[in-house]
Amino acid sequence: MGHFQLTVRLWPALKQANGARVVCLSSRGHFFSGVDFEDPFFQRRAYDKWAAYGQSKTANILFAVGLDARGEAHRIRAFAVHPGGILTELVRSMSEEEVRASIENANKLEPMKTPEQGAATTGWCATSPQLENRGGVYCENVDIAVMAPPDATIRRGVKDQAVDPKQADRLWTASETWTGVRFNP
Structure with a gap:
């Protein structure tokens, strides 16, 4: 909900920029x-930290899809970014066994990244002329x-449910309800 609230409250400044980009961190x-x-x-199901994490990262992607649809006419574009596997403070809430397993799983896809390497895609989305009009x-x-692919066993790319415009609109409406913050384009 943080991406939503901050962006909606910054909307007037984003419009004045005459060509702003919003980059949402996902994974x-x-x-x-x-x-x-x-x-x-x-509230009605057992809490699962990985389901909660996944839900929040899917929501960040859907938010970028929804924001881009609303912002394109105002030259405001939005992107969602996977920075790569990076050891951050998120591990403070994980057991040593979970940290080891996470590193092993991440390294199967690609080597772990430094924070600087992880920031590269965010910087690219914010500034690259290749993304003009995207x-x-x-x-x-x-x-x-x-x-x-729907049956992907290796986590690469983006799942279609995370970029579904109908789901993005549903999340946008729910975000307004949950936060009490209304979007006025």
Whole structure:
């Protein structure tokens, strides 16, 4: 909800920029879960930290899709980014065993990145002329990600549920309700 609230409140400044870009941090963690609109806050189901993480990362992608659809006419484009596997403070809430397993799984796809390497795709989305007149896409490794096959066993690319415009609109409406913040284009 943070991406949503901040961006809606900055909307007047983004419009004045006459060509702004909003970059939302997501991750391959979106493969863990879609957004459960029936129980988004785990009130009727058992809390699962990986489902919650996946749901939040899927929501960040959907937010970028929804924002881009609303911002394109105002020259405001939005992107979602997977920075790569990076050891951050997120590991403070994980056991040593979970950290080791996460590193092993990440290294199967590509080597872990430094924070500086991880920032490359974010910087690219914010500034690259290659993305002029583009938006609403999920990026990884300084490129627009491919669509992941529905039966993908390796987490590469982006799942179709994370870039579905109907799901993005549903999340947008729910975000206004959940936060009490209204978007006025």
